[in-house]
Amino acid sequence: LHERKGTGREDQPRASPGRTGLAVAHQWIDRQIEPLAAESASPIDAVGRVLAEPVVAPSDLPPVDQATADGAAVRAEDTVGASTYNPVGLRLLPFGEAVLPFCATFVNIGQPLPRGADAIVPLDHVSAKGADGCEVIDTVAAGDHVARKGSQIESGSSLLPAGRWLGPHDAGLLLMAGIARVPARRRSRVRVVLTGPRVESTGAGTAQDADGPMLKRLIERDCGTVVEQRHVERDRAALTVALSAPRSDIVLIVGGTGRGLGDCASAALADAGELAIEGVAINPGETAGMGRTGVGTPVILLPGVPSACFWAYELLAGRAIRRLAGASPALPYASKEMRTHRKIVSRIGLTEVCPVRCIDVDGVEPVPSFAAVGIIAMAQADGFVILPEGSEGVSEGSTVTVHLMGICGTHRPHTSEVAS
């Protein structure tokens, strides 16, 4: 009954093959998958994508000497000795005009420093006096409230490094620097094939209903686009045909990865190309697999049970898709060292994802596992502790690395609050 990889028959159940360790599975992914080509994109279209090459400043920033405060542009030497008790009177020239000795002109923040001036007296220390005069009540030094040409960044120096995942502020920076196009990795094209249910649904919803939409959002998060999502009967020949469809950057097959009756994802992948790994030592998700189609497109096999589908995506498919994007393949969660207030149990031989709840600012406790409650564990957890293959668990009081979920808005103890 223990059959060799890729030759399994789906008309009878089979025993589990040996599971491949997570590190080996990651090595396979990292060897197979290179970042996609760069394309020229506007800074706003590039937000959420990764720079393929460093971006260099095309010119000095600021491009000329600039005021960094609203105020009066002056010659610093003319203000020597000025104070509240000794206001210094200067002649007020029209807005922005060149500054002569014992004269001043008002400028706004960001404007070029008028010719002749070498400092700005901020508005709080200067007041208009009559029709064409002003009074300065503070002494300034040359360069005060002035940003020199090129002082923020010099022409030709690095603005953003290759590999930078661009945020909204980076778009602002690029546009401010006058850069209209950047070399960004293109979005990956992902095909998702959902294998049909093995039996009629017994409840209101099914794994097939849940997995497709869930994966779509995860793929988008990882700079991918779902170019096709289709349902295919859980049939070896039909699945083999689906694997020969037009090219994409990666294919995800969902469901039929087990060794039960009718499970044929592994066999279909072996028929269509190469089944490289069948079963990965992760929980949830241990029936996951991977390989390539006949034309070399990477394929990740994801279990159909939603919690297993989610974690096999995060630990395997997501890594592959993040690599295509040129992004860090690491899990896209913030992590934090915290103390567990209760023992966390893990099965030896599997990398195990253990859901935990935050109970105070640096303490967590386990919540019911995926094995016990399925995907509901996701609703009850604030984050996850991932225990390696060699671990049988950690004892109460241990320090663990918690991967935190949902930093973008729930009332969670780990979101930022500004003291004021």
Place this chain on the structure above:
Amino acid sequence: LHERKGTGREDQPRASPGRTGLAVAHQWIDRQIEPLAAESASPIDAVGRVLAEPVVAPSDLPPVDQATADGAAVRAEDTVGASTYNPVGLRLLPFGEAVLPFCATFVNIGQPLPRGADAIVPLDHVSAKGADGCEVIDTVAAGDHVARKGSQIESGSSLLPAGRWLGPHDAGLLLMAGIARVPARRRSRVRVVLTGPRVESTGAGTAQDADGPMLKRLIERDCGTVVEQRHVERDRAALTVALSAPRSDIVLIVGGTGRGLGDCASAALADAGELAIEGVAINPGETAGMGRTGVGTPVILLPGVPSACFWAYELLAGRAIRRLAGASPALPYASKEMRTHRKIVSRIGLTEVCPVRCIDVDGVEPVPSFAAVGIIAMAQADGFVILPEGSEGVSEGSTVTVHLMGICGTHRPHTSEVAS
């Protein structure tokens, strides 16, 4: 020259009014802004939005007793004493049939437990024997590898709480539970008015080029939609007219918030409705303001300088837009206690955002400030320390709360890596 709020003349520069503390500005926002109404949305459309009401399970999950492993459904009592050395033979019934004494039938994970059976022997411990027999090599107890009806969640119990910011896994959970529509807060409708430049551009890019795209992405992150983005001349009457445009949930005016020549955002807001706060004690961003249009729509005034625009958005406008979304108004960054390896300087009287770089797993050091390098500080920082109004800074070796940026993919020291 110190004029009263809302009556400023933009034809001459003015001294700064007193700045409103950040806590008071937050109180104003929190009092003005209530979460938007809920609308019925599919779980997939609701991802990234907030639940307005708790979602209750419409039925038991699992809906019937289910297998949690691929294997043979048996009566546990028939396996007593089974081991590798004492295989127990059972008659194999067709797939999924009701189980009689000393019989078994194969089922797959997720399938209903066949009538008569009370446990599953996983595939690793059962093998087919001849045409209609099987051998069991492990003893199972009643309930082994079976999820009882309602054991994950009972009909009528809480599935997800009100206020939940929905992630991809929540869509999976809802669809799995058979829920097709949920009450989600609608996306806010945001109008962005960019005031024209005060002078001709001196470089390749301008603040006006940068602020609009940057804000669009930030607003989208906070569940908002930019329904209109327009450029308006920096003219008090034109801006007052723009403030009377058709309703949205909130209006952001960008630029012209200072007290320099031509700055008229505050005056226009006073003309159009109410200028409630002029100047907030934050840096960057201290010329920000807020108020309401004539019909009561909240208005946030953001400075035009990109770094000030960004932080006035994050600390003020973003809070308002996150409140409209029903989300936590806190900053959407993960935060972490870290040690600063160098002194961080802050001006007393202002809540100051200080950019820092991670130098090791729990250490940071300051990088050049926004005052020194403008928005380029965003490119050089891994995160921010926010020092309150009363602080003059923190000394070397102090523990500080660091708000971390860019967890979604750059090669940053604080992203998660799974040990394997």
